[in-house]
Amino acid sequence: MRSPRPYSPATGPGQSLTERRKAATQLDIARAACALFAEHGPDGTTAEDIARRAGVALRTFYRYFRSKQDAVAPLLAGGGDAWRALLEAEEPGVALGPAIERAITSSLTLPDGEEGLEWTRGLLRASADDPALRAVWFQVNQDSEERLVPVLARLAGDSADPLEIRLLAAAATDAIRVSLEVWSAGDAPQRGPGSPAELAVRCLRELTGGMAVLRRG
Template identity: 80%
Template sequence: MRSPRPYQPSTEPGPKSLTERRKAATQLDIARAACALFAEHGPDGTTAEDIARAAGVALRTFYRYFRSKQDAVAPLLAGGADAWRGQLAAETPGVPLREALERAVVTSLSVPEDEQEGLRWTRGLLRAATGDPALRAVWYRVNQDSEEQLVPVLARLAGPEADPLEVRLLAAAATDAIRVALEVWAVGDAPSTGPGGPADTAVRCLHELTGGMRLLH
């Protein structure tokens, strides 16, 4: 069997084809099944066969999309990053970058109680990742992918005169701000909204990491 590639979120612009939408839906079904099983049994107590069975797919279908049981949760972890980059991409070039970044972070991480499935999944997965190096590796890879995809978004907003190095550093800092905020929130007992929540902590991290960046002044 050919070794599958690690899960990669789509970066192609424009609407997806029916085949692409079906593929994404299958990946998300598998990811939700993996997350639920990890929450109940832990990564060590869950096999790829268990995940495939719970998702209602054949084992060969599982391995067509994911190379390991830990890799199966990547679509859920990537979903939040996709959402906040989408918020930022909707901003108008020339808008103050600090305002745009904070607005995107707060909007994507401040979700109503009945729409917090993604945050609950993320919290559970990050807690499980503390004892599972392979799961942590998936989390780090998702963040690295997000950082790389953030660079052109920030470059467009900053304009053609912006220093590419400063744009690259801002992408790294913004990605790390959200990553650290979610990790700190996940292992604590703060609620999903308000002080100590993901949005509040992410904005604080963003201020700390980008305070001296010329691109934001």
């Protein structure tokens, strides 16, 4: 999903130094790919260019990514990681609708000076003419939706209908996806009317208005 906020590799106490270095290298490559796509477009960028910009060998690039388009996945996935983490911090039994809206709004409202949303805008615009880049975007969103299901299930409790939880995960993920696609196609600002956060909350309410799981709690 993706990804409104630049991907930040997890560095929890259970992660080894090797895992942290791997995540940092992936992020360096992803940032290099994003910068080169913005400068030259996907067609004008090669895997060799990305590896050179990231300061790694070409074999290192292919150790982590299958193609130049795959290299941007960590950046696109960062927003989903950020807002799922906010939901994971909520306590079971919380009113799901407001909790989801809080997480979406917070993750799509970046501090001044952060470029994550503009990177996403550039990548989504580039994907209009690049089917492989679009495929990466859709896969990121699919992965994010699947990871969201257990988070929502824990918050909703054992009595929640699994079908409703799946539908809610799909609706929340699509609300963010559609909002970013619409925003990226225009010139609206990062905050205020027409911003990703405003559009995403609007989409979420439209998609989930009849869901019983949101009327409980």
